[in-house]
Amino acid sequence: MVLHCHAAVVTISTPNLAKLSQFYSDLLGMGPHIYIEGVYAEFQLPGLQLGIFEPRGGDRQEFSSPGGAMSLCLQVCYLEKAIENLVELGYPPPGEIITASHGREIYAYDPCGNRIILYESQTNPKLDS
Structure with missing residues (x-):
C-alpha cells in the first residue's frame, strides 16, 4: 500500500x-x-x-528527548542578515559559517535547544529579503 x-x-x-x-x-x-x-x-x-x-x-x-536528532533547515537569501536577526533575538549562533557543497550554512538553536540550520544556497540567485 x-x-x-x-x-x-x-x-x-x-x-x-x-x-x-x-x-x-x-x-x-x-x-x-x-x-x-x-x-x-x-x-x-x-x-x-x-x-x-x-x-x-x-x-x-x-x-x-535530547536535542540534536532533528534539524530545521531554513534557506535564506542573505546568511549574514539572518545571523544578525538571531543575534538581535538573543540567540547568536555558537559557531562559524561553514562552506558546504550546497552553499554556506550556520547552526543556531532556538530557546528549547532545537537545532536550526540556516543556509544560503550557492546555486540560487539572491532575492529581495
Missing part, C-alpha cells in the same frame, strides 16, 4: 509554547496563522507547515 500524502507538517514540542512561538514569529518575520494558547501554533512557510505544540501533562515524557 502506498501512502498518499497531501501535505507535510514538521512539529516541535515545547514546555513553553508562548516563548517558542514568539521566537519563531520574530525569526520568520510573521505570526502563526493558527494559534491556540497553551496548545498549538502553526506557521505557513513556502513548501512547509511548521507546527509547535505544548504536550499535555500526561504526554510530556513521550515528547521530551
